[in-house]
Amino acid sequence: MKSLYSRVFLVAMAAIIGSSLLGFLVSNLYYHNKLKPYNDAKLTSIALQMQQFAEAQPELATAYFANAAELGYEILLADGQEEELFFGRAFREKELADDVLSSVLAGGQYHGIAEFPNQPFITGFFDNTLSNTVGVPLQLDGKQYALFIRPDVILQFGELRSFFAMIGLLTVAFSLLCFLLSTRYLVKPVTRLTEATKRIAQGHYALSLNTNRRDEIGQLAAHFTTMSQELERVEQARQEFVANVSHEIQSPLTSIQGFAQALAEKDVPAGERTHYAAIIGEESRRLAALTKELLLLSSLDQAADVLQRKPFILRTQLRQVAQVMEWQLTEKELALKIAVPSSLMLDGDEMLLNQVWMNLLSNAVKYTPAGRAIEIEAKLERGCCVIRVTDTGDGISKEQLPFLFDRFYRADRARERGIGGDSGPHDRPDYSVDSGGSGLGLAITQKIVHLHNGTIEAASEPGLGTTFTVTLPQP
Numbered sequence: 001m002k003s004l005y006s007r008v009f010l011v012a013m014a015a016i017i018g019s020s021l022l023g024f025l026v027s028n029l030y031y032h033n034k035l036k037p038y039n040d041a042k043l044t045s046i047a048l049q050m051q052q053f054a055e056a057q058p059e060l061a062t063a064y065f066a067n068a069a070e071l072g073y074e075i076l077l078a079d080g081q082e083e084e085l086f087f088g089r090a091f092r093e094k095e096l097a098d099d100v101l102s103s104v105l106a107g108g109q110y111h112g113i114a115e116f117p118n119q120p121f122i123t124g125f126f127d128n129t130l131s132n133t134v135g136v137p138l139q140l141d142g143k144q145y146a147l148f149i150r151p152d153v154i155l156q157f158g159e160l161r162s163f164f165a166m167i168g169l170l171t172v173a174f175s176l177l178c179f180l181l182s183t184r185y186l187v188k189p190v191t192r193l194t195e196a197t198k199r200i201a202q203g204h205y206a207l208s209l210n211t212n213r214r215d216e217i218g219q220l221a222a223h224f225t226t227m228s229q230e231l232e233r234v235e236q237a238r239q240e241f242v243a244n245v246s247h248e249i250q251s252p253l254t255s256i257q258g259f260a261q262a263l264a265e266k267d268v269p270a271g272e273r274t275h276y277a278a279i280i281g282e283e284s285r286r287l288a289a290l291t292k293e294l295l296l297l298s299s300l301d302q303a304a305d306v307l308q309r310k311p312f313i314l315r316t317q318l319r320q321v322a323q324v325m326e327w328q329l330t331e332k333e334l335a336l337k338i339a340v341p342s343s344l345m346l347d348g349d350e351m352l353l354n355q356v357w358m359n360l361l362s363n364a365v366k367y368t369p370a371g372r373a374i375e376i377e378a379k380l381e382r383g384c385c386v387i388r389v390t391d392t393g394d395g396i397s398k399e400q401l402p403f404l405f406d407r408f409y410r411a412d413r414a415r416e417r418g419i420g421g422d423s424g425p426h427d428r429p430d431y432s433v434d435s436g437g438s439g440l441g442l443a444i445t446q447k448i449v450h451l452h453n454g455t456i457e458a459a460s461e462p463g464l465g466t467t468f469t470v471t472l473p474q475p
Helices: 004-056 059-072 100-107 153-201 217-262 270-300 312-325 326-331 350-366 410-420 441-451
Strands: 075-077 084-087 134-140 143-152 309-313 337-340 345-349 373-382 384-391 455-461 467-475
Touching: 004 059, 004 134, 004 143, 004 153, 059 075, 059 084, 100 134, 100 143, 153 217, 153 326, 217 270, 309 312, 312 326, 312 337, 312 345, 312 350, 312 373, 326 350, 345 350, 350 384, 350 441, 350 467, 441 455
Parallel strands: 337 373
Antiparallel strands: 075 084, 075 143, 134 143, 309 345, 373 384, 384 467, 455 467
């Protein structure tokens, strides 16, 4: 398996080679379309000047052509018979079509540079062949010649070509070296993140990553650290949840098992037998209620897409909840005030929201001393429906408020009291429970509210009561 380091390096190599090839093709295309006709016209003008000078002073023609060759030109004089005079560096290929030579000897011009074939990987500027020249007629001492010339690129630009070739090679070499170093710099934090994923997979969530970088790698490391912390929190919550569920199930099962064994004894009096049977029934109902709420909580985790939303009158639903709780209100002589406009419509899952009001009112009834009052208020605020359930109980401290919506919040404290003895004055009150006392009521309530894209908050002060505020956005 190729490492990310080698992959990035190979990609960089491919980018350099590909860009170099593309640059050559574009440059060659520019030469064939723009520079080649210009060079042909320029050399033709130079050839005509040589023609004029040689014809005007034929006795100096040979020295003149030799001198021009030393200045950077390759020259051929041909008479079409056997005489061929070369000046300067020899051509790589000396073949020339007969009709070309005949045409120039007859007084025409040859534009071999302009007519050089366009080929993607061959640049005619460096092709040292006789066909890649310009030709003009020349008359010396009454004899007709054909004059062919082209620039001697090696003589004119040899040092520059070597210089630019060295620049290109060194540029590529230093680029590769820089890519090696930069690739290591880029890949190293990714490698650390890879190692971090292995540690997380093994259950180690304490990570130390560099989050000070102000780039995408730094952001990724920061998000990765946040993710590991969240996974650690979720894992702790899962372990606590399993422990709490085990405790909550174990407690009624232990009671049922113990009293069932007692009932199996033959000498148990009838009164005690009835009492034991009642306890078994009560614990069974408690266990059934706990199982039901666990199933509800599990189903709510996957219920975001199955909400049966529809508009309904909130006041009618709250009155129905109050009727269900009427016997508990009457038993504790609690006054219930419902301040909800009759025209206020709520859009949501009617059955699930009914569970919300039932849980909140049950808590209020359970923790409000006898003879006091409970108020339910609802109104529209900034496009949202805001419902407040306020009791006049003893309230709870600010330190305890963040724990109200934790699952089995009551169960944790109950277990501590069960292990450590009787509850003391500093124990947290069992506030985060519904009437069933499972410790899941407010967790279920919060989940339902969140499924409706709403929020639920609790505000309380000791001795002044508690207010739960549910805010639900309305379409």
